[in-house]
Amino acid sequence: MLSFVEENYLKAIYHLSNSGAEAVTTNALAEEMHTTPASVSDMVRKLSKKEVVHYKKYQGVNVSEEGKLIALRVIRKHRLWEVFLVQKLDFNWDEVHDVAEQLEHIKSPLLIQRLDEFLGFPKYDPHGDPIPDENGQFTESKREALSNTETGTTGVVVAVEDSGTAFLKYLDKVGISIGSKITVDDIIEFDGSMDITIDQKKSITVSKTVANNIWLA
Amino acid sequence: MLSFVEENYLKAIYHLSNSGAEAVTTNALAEEMHTTPASVSDMVRKLSKKEVVHYKKYQGVNVSEEGKLIALRVIRKHRLWEVFLVQKLDFNWDEVHDVAEQLEHIKSPLLIQRLDEFLGFPKYDPHGDPIPDENGQFTESKREALSNTETGTTGVVVAVEDSGTAFLKYLDKVGISIGSKITVDDIIEFDGSMDITIDQKKSITVSKTVANNIWLA
DNA sequence: TATTTTTTTTAGATAAACCTAAACAGTATC
DNA sequence: GATACTGTTTAGGTTTATCTAAAAAAAATA
Ligand SMILES: [Mn+2]
Ligand SMILES: [Mn+2]
Ligand SMILES: [Mn+2]
Ligand SMILES: [Mn+2]
Structure with missing residues (x-):
């Protein structure tokens, strides 16, 4: 089980790599995470040992298959919560992101399954981003x-x-x-x-x- | 701003002291928190420095006025989320506590205000416990x-x-x-x-x- | 009251996540 | 090819929350 900090790193690596396509540099990740390159080096070594990223020194980092699924599940939660906040609690679309950043780390498969159902199995979040399913699958509409x-x-x-x-x-x-x-x-x-x-x-x-x-x- | 660990200590102190009535012993708190008396001594000293508890060495600990309000706000969130899980997501009353233990630490006044409204301002949680308002007030029905x-x-x-x-x-x-x-x-x-x-x-x-x-x- | 037992605190260590400063690797420039 | 520059890693240190073991205080017992 990953800590919420590790989950955030994975998510950032996934996003910066264009969904896992390219390697992410230490500096880019440090900027994204609002931290230092030194901290990133530490964390990336740790994630590599847990086999959720592929990493070779000086060569950048990318999500492994396992890491990608974890990242997509966090993204799924983030986007489902955003839908909840907008549709059920009348949040404006500019008010949801920070709260979803917290809610995305709640660990309960049942909760997410039921929330998905409660929301009517939405396919997109309030900003138009696709919501992956439990297996990380989503339809990438060309835009x-x-x-x-x-x-x-x-x-x-x-x-x-x-x-x-x-x-x-x-x-x-x-x-x-x-x-x-x-x-x-x-x-x-x-x-x-x-x-x-x-x-x-x-x-x-x-x-x-x-x-x-x-x-x- | 307190960490979620500090919030959990405050909540435990509040409960063990019968809503702030009595002093809580180090051992009792250690047992409640599933940790050691040594860890409790450390944490209680820290909470005391932050003035959310009253504490004198060897004399036990209790919540301060400020600490009591913080504890009651965490309890408010816990119970509101339990209502949400049971009433909106069809959880059974035995399935909600662990998830609520996580959700109670989400920081967003707007979220709780809107959740309360969404649920129709419930006065009791699924186990019959009263839900404090934003100021920690609740009606203690005699039972x-x-x-x-x-x-x-x-x-x-x-x-x-x-x-x-x-x-x-x-x-x-x-x-x-x-x-x-x-x-x-x-x-x-x-x-x-x-x-x-x-x-x-x-x-x-x-x-x-x-x-x-x-x-x- | 003296001794033993229990409770509590302190001392010293560890792991996670971060930092600054220094060393090292890779690339660009002269 | 030597030198400078940029990017990355390592070394060493901090903070938070935990631990075990030892010391100290309070309570119980003789
Ligand atoms: Mn968002
Ligand atoms: Mn979004
Ligand atoms: Mn509960
Ligand atoms: Mn309850």
């Missing part, structure tokens, strides 16, 4: 970052980055949510910012940073 | 242990001890739950066991230990 589209494109917002409160509050302010229809009117060469129309009504300009964090399908 | 009653007494089960799974499963088996009407038919002098009738239908004999853990009103 494209708004920043990657061309002028004239029209698409529906299927997900947004679940990072900080500030970004989500900004989306609330300009009226973008999951399901919004976005039309790309113009792309400014200089800085990559975009003129877009939301639900064929409101036209606004968003920075490249914002466009990077909105996914369309 | 009497079944073992303290006399032959011929009739009463309604208002609470049962929320200790282990075994006891609650036993109550399920014999058909005792919150709200059951109990009549005391006979008390066996030798060992204090009691012949009782449940809901004017089923007659059984319960040991003194069992009778000690059932409260009537």
